[in-house]
Amino acid sequence: MAIAFLSAERSKDPNRQVGACLVSENGVILGIGYNGFPRGCSDDKLPWAKKSKTGNPLETKYPYVCHAEVNAILNTNHASAAGQRLYVTMFPCNECAKIIIQSGVSEVIYFVEKRLNDTDAAYVASRKLLSMAGVKVRKLQPQMDHLLIQFEDP
Numbered sequence: 001m002a003i004a005f006l007s008a009e010r011s012k013d014p015n016r017q018v019g020a021c022l023v024s025e026n027g028v029i030l031g032i033g034y035n036g037f038p039r040g041c042s043d044d045k046l047p048w049a050k051k052s053k054t055g056n057p058l059e060t061k062y063p064y065v066c067h068a069e070v071n072a073i074l075n076t077n078h079a080s081a082a083g084q085r086l087y088v089t090m091f092p093c094n095e096c097a098k099i100i101i102q103s104g105v106s107e108v109i110y111f112v113e114k115r116l117n118d119t120d121a122a123y124v125a126s127r128k129l130l131s132m133a134g135v136k137v138r139k140l141q142p143q144m145d146h147l148l149i150q151f152e153d154p
């Protein structure tokens, strides 16, 4: 989960940085991702806005941004194998849930839900799909409350 948090730091989304880390059954890191625009699609040419002043959805980030979970799965550097676990800083949406299921992930471990008592259809659908597909879902209770990385000579 700490790697997922570190990865999230790389996101340029000014409102929300999400990170994900896919590991094998034995805990070997297979892929890491964060939310961002697709490769070759410049941040200078696409909007990071949540809302458009004119109501045009094309002036918001939503149609363009790749979710952290999808990036972690697509960045996998090993052939997919059984027993993969996905650590993610935020509970995945329904679109990510579909990809998580189809890629064979067997457990999702998340840190936080987007909102407490989220009744948003995307999250209800996500939970429903993950449960139907037999993907385990667990909220991580970390053993430490912070991790400090200090760049200095050891």
Ligand SMILES: O=c1[nH]c(=O)n([C@H]2C[C@H](O)[C@@H](COP(=O)(O)O)O2)cc1CO
Binding pocket: 013, 015, 016, 017, 018, 034, 035, 036, 050, 061, 065, 066, 067, 068, 069, 090, 091, 092, 093, 096, 114
């Ligand atoms: O599952 C997800 N994974 C993920 O990476 N994200 C990203 C997309 C956006 O850049 C950001 C959500 O932005 P906002 O909270 O401002 O709506 O988080 C959003 C979701 C949806 O919860």
Ligand SMILES: [Zn+2]
Binding pocket: 067, 069, 092, 093, 094, 095, 096, 097
């Ligand atoms: Zn998603």
